[in-house]
Structure formats: structure tokens, C-alpha cells
Amino acid sequence: MAKRVPIHPLPLRIMHWLNAIAIVVLIGSGWEIYDASPFLPFTFPQWMTIGQWLGGAIAWHLAAIWLLMLNGLFYLGWGIASGHFRRKFLPLSPRAVLRDTAAALRFRLPHEVGVYNAVQRLLYLGVIALGILAVLSGLAVWKPVQLWWLSDLFGGFFISRVVHFCAMTGIVLFIAVHVLLVALVPRVLPAMITGGRLPEPDGREVRP
Amino acid sequence: MKSFGLDRRKLLGRALALGALGSLSGCDFDHPNHPDLADRFLRAMSDWNDEVQAALFDPRTLAPTFKPSQITRPPRFNAFYDISQAPQVDAATWRLALTGRIGDKRPWRIGQLRAMPRESQITRLICVEGWRVVGQWSGVPLHHFLRKVNADLRARYVSIHCADGYFSSIDMASALHPQTILALDFLGAPLTAPFGAPLRLRIPTKLGFKNPKSIVALGVTNTYPGGYWENQGYNWFSGS
Numbered sequence: 001m002a003k004r005v006p007i008h009p010l011p012l013r014i015m016h017w018l019n020a021i022a023i024v025v026l027i028g029s030g031w032e033i034y035d036a037s038p039f040l041p042f043t044f045p046q047w048m049t050i051g052q053w054l055g056g057a058i059a060w061h062l063a064a065i066w067l068l069m070l071n072g073l074f075y076l077g078w079g080i081a082s083g084h085f086r087r088k089f090l091p092l093s094p095r096a097v098l099r100d101t102a103a104a105l106r107f108r109l110p111h112e113v114g115v116y117n118a119v120q121r122l123l124y125l126g127v128i129a130l131g132i133l134a135v136l137s138g139l140a141v142w143k144p145v146q147l148w149w150l151s152d153l154f155g156g157f158f159i160s161r162v163v164h165f166c167a168m169t170g171i172v173l174f175i176a177v178h179v180l181l182v183a184l185v186p187r188v189l190p191a192m193i194t195g196g197r198l199p200e201p202d203g204r205e206v207r208p
Numbered sequence: 209m210k211s212f213g214l215d216r217r218k219l220l221g222r223a224l225a226l227g228a229l230g231s232l233s234g235c236d237f238d239h240p241n242h243p244d245l246a247d248r249f250l251r252a253m254s255d256w257n258d259e260v261q262a263a264l265f266d267p268r269t270l271a272p273t274f275k276p277s278q279i280t281r282p283p284r285f286n287a288f289y290d291i292s293q294a295p296q297v298d299a300a301t302w303r304l305a306l307t308g309r310i311g312d313k314r315p316w317r318i319g320q321l322r323a324m325p326r327e328s329q330i331t332r333l334i335c336v337e338g339w340r341v342v343g344q345w346s347g348v349p350l351h352h353f354l355r356k357v358n359a360d361l362r363a364r365y366v367s368i369h370c371a372d373g374y375f376s377s378i379d380m381a382s383a384l385h386p387q388t389i390l391a392l393d394f395l396g397a398p399l400t401a402p403f404g405a406p407l408r409l410r411i412p413t414k415l416g417f418k419n420p421k422s423i424v425a426l427g428v429t430n431t432y433p434g435g436y437w438e439n440q441g442y443n444w445f446s447g448s
């Protein structure tokens with residue numbers, strides 16, 4: 001019997017879902033924190049925020065950030081060291097992105113098991129970059145005195161807040177597209193939970 | 209046990225509904241003797257964040273200073289009550305009481321404080337809510353004052369109590385920071401009631417709520433003193 005090769009290795013699955021938990025808590029509590037001093041002409045309705053009041057929201061936010069940062073560091077370390085990023089996200093060319101986007105919009109983008117198409121690659125690399133931006137701008141908002149160089153890098157306290165908000169917005173847009181894509185191709189979901197199984201070397205495709 | 213939510217069960221319910229905290233679902237939140245796991249978790253993380261902030265705190269890093277033209281005018285009043293309810297303290301009869309690990313506990317009159325060397329600063333006050341204002345304060349550096357009254361500078365906390373019942377506390381390292389002052393003047397004139405007359409703490413390395421107004425007592429202690437907002441769930445260190 002051939003060795004089972006999962007589509008998504010266990011560490012990746014654990015990190016993906018831990019990250020999803022951290023992101024949901026951070027976004028929900030972040031909206032509550034924004035509501036205490038909005039800088040755009042709207043606030044987030046109370047029912048979609050986490051933490052009940054500002055103190056609770058900050059407590060959730062500053063608790064979940066440790067999960068996001070530690071998990072994120074493991075993910076980046078693992079992704080680079082194991083060659084996962086190189087194998088799964090590269091190469092990535094603008095031409096491939098355009099081609100796959102056009103195909104996806106016509107619902108003609110076939111899903112190859114275990115391979116991310118160019119749109120996915122761009123989205124994943126993009127959301128990783130946004131996550132890093134969110135952490136850095138968040139640190140600048142948290143410590144404008146001690147981490148003054150980081151605060152200065154973003155252009156001061158207020159612009160750090162705006163950048164942090166923009167990073168959140170980008171991540172929310174990613175989640176919308178990401179979850180939509182999963183909804184359109186639901187058979188990719190079980191593999192992200194159980195690991196799934198790559199096609200056997202003899203060519204027979206084994207459904208996860 | 210400090211409480212983080214006005215209705216913690218609802219708060220937790222929402223987190224659970226979002227699938228965020230499946231690991232906490234085994235708890236019986238109706239039982240009064242049963243520890244509230246969400247509170248305990250947030251408390252532990254907040255304590256951990258206190259330690260991280262204490263480690264990040266560099267006594268030589270100064271808060272940014274601003275030009276007179278950048279001062280926020282008119283100044284913004286903020287408290288847990290309306291401006292009309294700001295405590296009216298009679299400076300003539302006011303005394304600053306000293307408690308705890310302090311050698312010379314004789315109370316201070318305002319004139320004695322005004323006779324001390326001053327430090328003036330134009331710094332930014334960042335509120336925990338996310339807004340900020342720039343103001344000009346001047347007063348007695350707290351490290352000067354603590355030395356003058358022979359306080360135990362190796363104690364952990366400086367606690368502060370106010371005329372309106374507000375209270376707060378800070379770590380000794382932040383208390384000894386050169387920009388931490390017992391402010392007497394605001395915008396070039398003695399403090400007015402809404403802005404903390406006759407004496408307030410001005411500490412630009414911490415968030416606004418760590419700058420108590422209308423101080424009536426100052427203590428040095430090794431026992432965690434907490435604070436008005438801190439006891440309700442705001443992070444204690446709340447450094448900037």
C-alpha cells in the first residue's frame with residue numbers, strides 16, 4: 001500500500017484554523033475598539049463586535065494578538081523551512097494571475113487537487129503581507145512612545161491607526177473572497193480539516 | 209476577580225457563537241462559585257501584557273514633544289462624569305496626604321509644591337478610546353518629589369487617590385521617568401477644576417486614564433493598588 005500523502009499537512013491545518021480563530025476575535029474586538037473613537041462616518045453595530053465594551057474588547061484584542069503572532073511566526077518559519085511557500089505559492093506571474101482570474105470569472109478554472117491556482121497564490125501571499133502589516137501598524141498604535149521608530153515609520157499615531165484599519169479592511173475582503181471560493185468549490189474544505197489525500201502516484205485520483 | 213464584561217455570559221456566548229472559543233465551552237457559567245473562565249483567561253493575558261510592557265519600557269525613551277502651535281485648543285475635557293460635576297477643590301485648605309512606604313508623611317500644601325523646581329512639557333495625551341490631544345503642562349517631576357519625601361524607590365507601585373473618588377496606580381519605573389510630573393499648571397495657568405485642580409498626574413508614557421486629576425493622596429506600596437478603570441478590566445500598565 002502506498003504511503004498516504006495529505007493534501008494539507010497536519011501542521012498547516014492546525015495553524016490555519018488557529019489563525020482563523022485569532023483573526024475572528026481580533027476583527028470583532030477591533031471593531032468595538034474602533035467604535036470608541038471612530039474616524040470614519042460610521043460605527044460597527046454592537047451585535048457584530050466582540051467584548052461588550054471597550055475594556056472587554058481591548059482585553060480580547062490583546063489576548064488574541066499573541067495567538068496570531070506566535071501562530072503566524074510558526075507558519076512563516078514552517079512555510080519557508082519546509083519549502084511549502086516555494087512549492088505552493090511560486091512561481092507567480094502577473095500573466096498567470098490575469099489568465100486564472102479571467103478563467104475563474106467564466107467559471108472555467110479547474111481545481112487541481114493539491115495545487116493552488118494563480119488567483120489563490122496571489123490572495124494567500126497578499127493576506128500574509130496584510131497580516132504582517134496589521135501586526136506592525138498595531139504595534140505602532142499600541143506603543144507610540146516605546147516603539148517611536150515604528151510609529152514614525154507609519155507617519156505617527158493617527159496614520160498608524162488608519163493603516164491598521166486598512167489592513168483589517170483588506171483582510172476582511174480576503175476572507176469574503178476566500179470563503180466565497182471555498183463555497184464555490186466545497187470539496188476543498190474537508191481536506192483542510194482532515195488533511196485529505198493526494199492522487200496516488202499511478203495517476204488514479206483518490207477523492208479526499 | 210475583575211470583571212471584563214457588563215454581561216459576561218452574553219459576551220462569552222457571542223465569542224462561542226463565532227466559534228472563537230470552543231475550548232471554553234465546558235464551563236458552567238450559572239454557578240456563582242464556579243470561576244468564570246473567560247474572565248480568568250483575559251485577566252491572565254492582561255497580566256502577561258503588563259509584564260511585556262514593563263520589559264518594553266525604557267526609562268530613557270522620552271515621549272515626543274510638540275510645538276506651542278500644535279496645542280489642541282480648546283482643550284478637551286474627559287472624565288466618567290459631566291464637566292459640570294468636576295470636583296471643586298479649595299486650594300487653600302487642600303492637602304496632599306502621603307501613605308505607605310514614605311519616610312516623611314507630613315501632608316503637603318499647594319504653596320509648598322509650587323515652591324519646588326518645575327518641569328514644563330508640551331506632550332500628547334492618548335486616550336484609551338483612541339483619540340489624542342496635545343497640551344502643555346508644568347509641575348514637579350514625580351521622581352524629585354518621591355526623593356524629597358524619602359519614598360522607598362524600590363517599592364513596586366505608586367498609588368493615587370482623587371477628590372472625585374477616582375484612583376489609579378503606576379509602576380515605580382514609570383513613576384521615576386523624567387517626564388512624569390505632578391502637574392500644577394495647564395496651558396500656562398494654574399489647573400482649573402475640569403482639568404484636575406489643584407494637582408494632577410501627567411504621565412505622557414501612559415494612556416490618559418493613568419493621569420488622575422485632583423489628587424488628594426499619594427502612596428508608595430508593594431501591594432497591587434489597582435484602579436477605577438483597571439478594576440473594571442482596562443489593562444493596568446497601559447503604557448504608550
Ligand code: HEM
Binds near residue numbers: 188
Ligand atoms: C471560515 C473561514 C475559513 C475557511 C472555510 C477557510 C478554508 C480554507 C481552505 C479550504 C483552504 C485550502 C484551499 C485549497 O486547498 O485550495 C484554505 C487555505 C488558506 N486559508 Fe483559509 N479558510 C478560512 C479562513 C481563513 C482566514 C481568516 C485566513 C487568514 C486571514 C485564511 C487564510 C488562508 C491561507 C493563507 C491559506 C493557504 C494556506 C497555505 O497553503 O499555506 N483562511 N482556507
